[in-house]
Amino acid sequence: VEPDVVTDVLIVGSGPAGASAALALSTYGVPNIVVTRYARLADTPRAHITNQRTMEVLRDLGVEDEVVAKATPQHLMGDTTFCTSLAGEELGRVRSWGNDPLVQAAHELASPTRMCDMPQHLMEPVLIDAAVARGTHLRFSTVYKSFVQDADGVTVTVEDRLRGDEYTIRAKYLIGADGGRSQVAEDAGLPMGGQMGVAGSINIVFDADLTKYTAHRPSTLYWVLAPGATVGGIGAGLVRCVRPWNEWLIVWGYDVTAGAPDLTTEYAESVVRKLIGDDDIPVTVKSSSAWTVNEMYAETYSAGRVFCAGDATHRHPPSNGLGSNTSIQDSYNLAWKLKLVLDGTASPRLLDTYTAERAPIGRQIVTRANKSIGETAPVFEALDGLSPQTPEQLWANIAARKDATEAAEKQRARLREAIAFKVYEFNAHGVDLNQRYASEAIVPDGTPDPGFDRDPELYHQPSTRPGARLPHAWLTSGTRTLSTLDTVGQGRFTLITGIGGDHWTRAAEAQDPAITTVAIGPGRQYEDPYGDWARLSEIADGGVLLVRPDGYVAFRHATAAASAEDAERLLTAALRRILGHA
Numbered sequence: 001v002e003p004d005v006v007t008d009v010l011i012v013g014s015g016p017a018g019a020s021a022a023l024a025l026s027t028y029g030v031p032n033i034v035v036t037r038y039a040r041l042a043d044t045p046r047a048h049i050t051n052q053r054t055m056e057v058l059r060d061l062g063v064e065d066e067v068v069a070k071a072t073p074q075h076l077m078g079d080t081t082f083c084t085s086l087a088g089e090e091l092g093r094v095r096s097w098g099n100d101p102l103v104q105a106a107h108e109l110a111s112p113t114r115m116c117d118m119p120q121h122l123m124e125p126v127l128i129d130a131a132v133a134r135g136t137h138l139r140f141s142t143v144y145k146s147f148v149q150d151a152d153g154v155t156v157t158v159e160d161r162l163r164g165d166e167y168t169i170r171a172k173y174l175i176g177a178d179g180g181r182s183q184v185a186e187d188a189g190l191p192m193g194g195q196m197g198v199a200g201s202i203n204i205v206f207d208a209d210l211t212k213y214t215a216h217r218p219s220t221l222y223w224v225l226a227p228g229a230t231v232g233g234i235g236a237g238l239v240r241c242v243r244p245w246n247e248w249l250i251v252w253g254y255d256v257t258a259g260a261p262d263l264t265t266e267y268a269e270s271v272v273r274k275l276i277g278d279d280d281i282p283v284t285v286k287s288s289s290a291w292t293v294n295e296m297y298a299e300t301y302s303a304g305r306v307f308c309a310g311d312a313t314h315r316h317p318p319s320n321g322l323g324s325n326t327s328i329q330d331s332y333n334l335a336w337k338l339k340l341v342l343d344g345t346a347s348p349r350l351l352d353t354y355t356a357e358r359a360p361i362g363r364q365i366v367t368r369a370n371k372s373i374g375e376t377a378p379v380f381e382a383l384d385g386l387s388p389q390t391p392e393q394l395w396a397n398i399a400a401r402k403d404a405t406e407a408a409e410k411q412r413a414r415l416r417e418a419i420a421f422k423v424y425e426f427n428a429h430g431v432d433l434n435q436r437y438a439s440e441a442i443v444p445d446g447t448p449d450p451g452f453d454r455d456p457e458l459y460h461q462p463s464t465r466p467g468a469r470l471p472h473a474w475l476t477s478g479t480r481t482l483s484t485l486d487t488v489g490q491g492r493f494t495l496i497t498g499i500g501g502d503h504w505t506r507a508a509e510a511q512d513p514a515i516t517t518v519a520i521g522p523g524r525q526y527e528d529p530y531g532d533w534a535r536l537s538e539i540a541d542g543g544v545l546l547v548r549p550d551g552y553v554a555f556r557h558a559t560a561a562a563s564a565e566d567a568e569r570l571l572t573a574a575l576r577r578i579l580g581h582a
């Protein structure tokens with residue numbers, strides 16, 4: 001039977017994973033179709049923390065400026081507050097999301113981009129609009145039903161919800177970006193570890209002008225320790241800013257064994273009132289929904305010509321703000337590989353490196369996010385508030401920290417330490433930027449893994465060792481200032497060398513696919529006026545880095561090539577391995 005529609009890549013889902021896959025593929029000129037279940041994109045704020053690595057991806061895909069213009073800026077994200085309610089007592093704060101002065105410096109040194117808070121209902125239209133403008137065909141109200149695959153492609157049956165009928169789309173590859181209840185991942189039989197439904201949570205989206213309780217301690221997150229706040233949920237009650245300071249989202253837990261409460265407006269308002277603590281503030285509840293905390297990750301991200309990305313492969317709570325970030329980064333890893341396989345440049349073996357590179361990251365972030373929930377318990381413990389018999393007892397325990405007693409002084413110290421420890425959730429720069437890959441698309445250079453000098457979750461450590469993301473350094477080109485990261489990407493391999501690296505440059509010019517060549521040094525195309533690149537590059541001036549389209553170093557040779565032939569031989573061999581031909 002002839003399929004009704006034919007394309008190169010069919011993407012199921014228009015969330016962060018699907019929308020960014022479409023954007024990257026269309027940017028690279030790969031024909032693609034997105035089908036998505038509803039008649040709209042996300043209608044609630046959902047994921048929002050957007051980290052530097054994601055901003056780098058969006059910069060390469062040409063939508064960074066638009067995201068920055070629509071997002072809440074970093075300086076308004078960062079005084080995570082612990083309190084008994086917004087109007088109630090404050091228990092302490094953590095400088096967050098790069099707003100601690102030392103961490104801020106680390107952020108500035110690490111990347112040309114800044115974190116921001118971009119709620120998902122604003123992010124998805126930016127990604128999808130750009131994808132459609134570059135060629136993506138988007139079909140709303142279209143539901144994935146099933147697939148069958150053979151040696152040449154995948155035939156997918158979809159349902160048109162407007163007409164109520166089904167049709168088939170034939171694609172060379174299928175991407176399941178259909179979220180935490182992924183039918184594609186299930187039909188593909190992707191093996192999963194971990195478990196779903198660890199705890200119960202409710203999201204309540206509402207409007208209220210909370211300026212008087214928030215503008216003096218601007219933040220994305222206000223955590224509320226109140227009676228009931230340790231039941232289910234994500235560690236405590238949460239009042240999350242959607243738009244400063246009048247659009248909000250509350251996360252509140254429920255006992256998953258008892259089932260979700262009836263989400264009436266009265267119920268939602270009662271939770272909002274409890275967490276705000278001021279009944280005089282007018283509140284309009286817009287929606288509420290129940291969801292569960294999950295701890296699940298796929299061990300393999302593909303089966304034949306079917307690839308999954310985003311929550312389809314990693315399901316975890318919002319702690320650390322990793323959901324949308326990791327989803328976008330998955331798709332960015334996959335898109336250039338699909339392009340090179342589809343245009344015949346690379347062997348399909350290149351696609352096997354998708355699981356090898358992304359599955360360890362997925363597992364790591366699922367574990368990290370769930371660990372962060374547990375690390376809120378010491379804040380309650382410090383206040384003897386984990387399981388008080390009555391609300392009065394909890395308030396008395398919280399009040400006890402104000403006493404002039406030795407016990408109260410110890411309690412204050414415990415509370416300070418417990419709150420400060422939450423940097424692992426709110427300021428984990430290493431989790432955001434230290435992702436390293438080991439796969440067939442990375443050529444080891446024989447150097448031992450240097451590990452990390454400091455805590456790899458908290459601190460970013462740049463490296464040019466193959467498998468690391470290219471470090472950021474500011475360069476100049478005439479009157480322009482640009483990042484090393486701006487010299488790579490756009491779907492192309494880039495060779496970076498310096499004075500004495502001409503053999504490498506010439507070897508690159510002879511390669512297929514075409515390689516962008518970058519020479520850094522006095523009088524060359526790019527200069528290194530601050531000496532930052534020289535300090536970070538870990539190669540001699542005549543040494544070389546071959547950087548993949550996704551900004552990862554794939555091959556490094558620390559010194560100048562001995563001869564033109566040597567450069568040609570080494571570079572060709574590296575590229576053959578990366579492209580799966582070796």
Ligand code: FDA
Binds near residue numbers: 143311324
């Ligand atoms: P995502 O779930 O965003 O997208 C899946 C897409 O697939 C959707 O477009 C959907 O319509 C489509 N789809 C599904 N099945 C389909 C089918 N059979 N056929 C066609 N289309 C199909 N995170 C966070 O950090 N903070 C938060 O507060 C929240 N809150 C939140 C609320 C709700 C209601 C949800 C669903 C999720 C969150 N999240 C969140 C999680 C966050 O939204 C999530 O990590 C990312 O959106 C993951 O992006 P994906 O693109 O992988 O899936």
